[in-house]
Amino acid sequence: MKTKHLVWTVAVLAAVLVGGFFFIGGMNTGSPNPIQPNNGNESVVELSDDELMDKFERALATIESEYVTETDRQQLIEGAINGMVETLNDPFSDYMDVSSATDFQQSLSSHFEGIGAEVGMIDGNVSIISPMRESPAEKAGLLPNDAIIAIDGESIEGWSVNEAVANIRGEGGTTVTLTIARNGVKDPFDVKIERDTIEVESVRADTFEQDGKKIGRLEITSFSEDVGTQFEEQLQTLEEDGIDGLVIDVRGNPGGYLEGATKIGDAIIPEGKPVVQIEHGNGEIDSYLSKMKGKKPYPVVGLINESSASASEILAAALKESGDYDLVGETTFGKGTVQKSIPMDDGSALKITTDRWLTAGGNTIDQEGVEPTVKQRQPDYFYAVALTVEETFVKDQVSDQIGNAQKMLTGLGFDVGRDDGYFDEKTEEAIIAFQQSHDLQANGELNEETAGKLQEDILSHIRDTANDEQLKRAVELAAEQASQ
Known part of the structure; x- marks a missing residue:
């Protein structure tokens, strides 16, 4: 399976392995020589790779032979892999078992079942990143940065994103109740959502007459595998229809494949200008330059909001910095990292952050977002x-x-x-x-x-x-x- 580059926030469409560790602190009732905590007075012993693997194997063997009840080796190994990923302290890196990896790939396809929202970790809380346009989540009134504090009445304090995702997703026609804490709202409240089959049309086109000019709009709802092809086809149709200007709308778009953003860049960013720069872990930076010939003969305006994330922000930043085009709306979400989905032999996968992306001007937007050139809020009832x-x-x-x-x-x-x-x-x-x-x-x-x-x-x-x-x-x- 080919490794995919992703600029994607954890989706509620993917099921994940649920695991946890429980302990009771207190007096030692076992070994007469309990391990004492390291209070900083002793140096940490540096182990070689072989010694580290020996330590892992000994721990595994000890648990299997000494634990009070029978253990399952596969669960222990997968729990250890989960533990390694958790030590990264990265809300966008995950270990996905076979079922989770399959569902994750399906979440990037043209249809799936769920509530239609992206979920991630914000300030330690499992939260809504972005509800998809016209999804059950949007219709139920969920907003970006809504913190989920309970699912079907059960508190999720201490849960991972993956554990929450597994409980939120489900078959179309079934319901789930999320208890939401929202900034500016005093008390948490329940939102009952009926899951549905979400049909993803990655690019939609329409036109508007304004002051004698025909303005086309391309609304990009997600950066799926074929989003670049869809964009080019819809753009060609609009141009054949004689548009005088173009609006590219990435509001409510949580991201997807990096390749989708760069392919759209090839169709709209002036020739030779950077679409995105990728900063690798070793500090090296690769620039992706637009292959489009010349520059569009009409004005282009981008539309963004706080639900525009990842690949949406790459495109928005390229429009602003390389195209010198205006952006209308509100500051975007602020996710400036790239993930790779790396398959394992058994069908499971690691999705880990491998790179950071920078704007054409070499700027990072991580946790900051892309600022509009023309700020425009919606009426208050849009947010309520x-x-x-x-x-x-x-x-x-x-x-x-x-x-x-x-x-x-x-x-x-x-x-x-x-x-x-x-x-x-x-x-x-x-x-x-x-x-x-x-x-x-x-x-x-x-x-x-x-x-x-x-x-x-x-x-x-x-x-x-x-x-x-x-x-x-x-x-x-x-x-x-x-x-x-």
């Missing part, structure tokens, strides 16, 4: 789509969920006048008006039925391009530049 109402809220109550509902009502044209979570008389009036418009019981209460319909409406509102302020600004900018 997780509405879970397990109890009915009425006037004079206070809750973060009430605040989310107030933002949504305002976004839908029902004037509330506040979004601080206090259920006042005006909020009650807005809810009654909303209920009446949907033939619901107009009692002014924020109950489960009203909340469900409210979230359904706001998601439809968000998916309507007429309400997408970032897209509108990018199209306007492309049209302005096309007129110059």
Whole structure:
């Protein structure tokens, strides 16, 4: 199997081996000569490679012969491999057993089953990196940096990303409930998600008329194996249609194959300019230069947000630094490392960080992200789509969920006048008006039925391009530049 270069965050689509180590601290009740801790007063003994392997084999033999119950050698070895990877302290490096490795490869294909979100470790918490466009995760209101603190009511404190992934993924039609802690929201809340079969169309194309100019948009949803070919085909169709400008949209794109980003670079970055620079562990740097002939005869504008990660950031940085093109939106996620998926003989695999990538100008974006040249936020209700109402809220109550509902009502044209979570008389009036418009019981209460319909409406509102302020600004900018 060919080694693949990945700039990908751990996916909820991959199942992984679950392992752990448990111990009880306290008095020694075994050997009369307990091992004393090294308090820094003694030097660590340096062992040769042969001595290290002898030590490992002795530990394995001792566990197998002395442990109180029967052990499984394969589990012990795989646990040791997991332990080696964990010592790297790298949230993007993993050991994947046979099943996990198979599922991981499927997660990069054109369809899979799950909730459609990328998961990684952020500040020690298993967190959402990016929900995919129109996925169950997005529809349920999950946002980047949402910390997952429980799955189906079970706390995941101390769990690895892989262990969480194994419990989140599942067959289409089944449900999973994630308990989410979100910055700016006081209390954790539950989000119930119905898993589905996710069909991945890596590149989508559409056009917009703006001030007499035809502006094409290529929306890249993931960097799958054939994303470069899809991009070239869609771009050719737009150019044959006579576009005056182009918007490249990588919002909500968590990444994928590095080769996908470089191939797209060949189709859009001016000839001879760097698409990306790869810094290897030995300090050597390789530059990948665009093979495109000349430069596009029309303006290009990139669209980014905080869910744009990895390969999306490579392309965005290349547009900005090598193409001298504008980027509209918000600062990207900030993942500047490259992983290789290295297969083992039995079908398992190691996915480990092997390189760092740098922008055309030699800059790192790791944990910093790519900054837009034109900052543009979405309306507040775009960031408040997780509405879970397990109890009915009425006037004079206070809750973060009430605040989310107030933002949504305002976004839908029902004037509330506040979004601080206090259920006042005006909020009650807005809810009654909303209920009446949907033939619901107009009692002014924020109950489960009203909340469900409210979230359904706001998601439809968000998916309507007429309400997408970032897209509108990018199209306007492309049209302005096309007129110059």
